[in-house]
Amino acid sequence: MEENADQLIVYIVDDDDSVRTALARLMRAAGLEPRPYAESERFLAEIRDIANAVILLDLTMPRQSGTDILIKLRERQIGVPVIAVSARDDDDTRKNARELGARLFLHKPADNQALLDAIQWVIGNTATS
Numbered sequence: 001m002e003e004n005a006d007q008l009i010v011y012i013v014d015d016d017d018s019v020r021t022a023l024a025r026l027m028r029a030a031g032l033e034p035r036p037y038a039e040s041e042r043f044l045a046e047i048r049d050i051a052n053a054v055i056l057l058d059l060t061m062p063r064q065s066g067t068d069i070l071i072k073l074r075e076r077q078i079g080v081p082v083i084a085v086s087a088r089d090d091d092d093t094r095k096n097a098r099e100l101g102a103r104l105f106l107h108k109p110a111d112n113q114a115l116l117d118a119i120q121w122v123i124g125n126t127a128t129s
Helices: 016-030 040-046 066-075 092-098 110-129
Strands: 009-013 032-036 053-059 082-086 104-107
Touching: 009 016, 009 040, 016 032, 016 066, 016 110, 032 040, 032 066, 040 066, 053 066, 066 082, 066 092, 082 092, 082 110, 104 110
Parallel strands: 009 032, 009 053, 053 082, 082 104
Antiparallel strands: none
């Protein structure tokens, strides 16, 4: 797939079909390019370190959790900013996600505007850091 250098890519990693579909629609409506993934293995095989991207990562998935993915991204030195999302919202979950490199944590289900604002915030802070 050819990359449009101006269009922000949003990798959506979530095992829930309805969540992936809804998030992909939201991203397209906002002028962003969604790349949805149901399986973490396929996502990890295809992710590259590119400047115009952000990852929306569900922390609670079967087989390979979002935490496992964060560890693998760190090991591979993939610097794409990550917004972690989870229905589990407790201090340990948020702290663990931040320690493993997530820039933000959002509780599921996240408000659409909050999600879009978080993406813009993460991208803006990546560009200046």
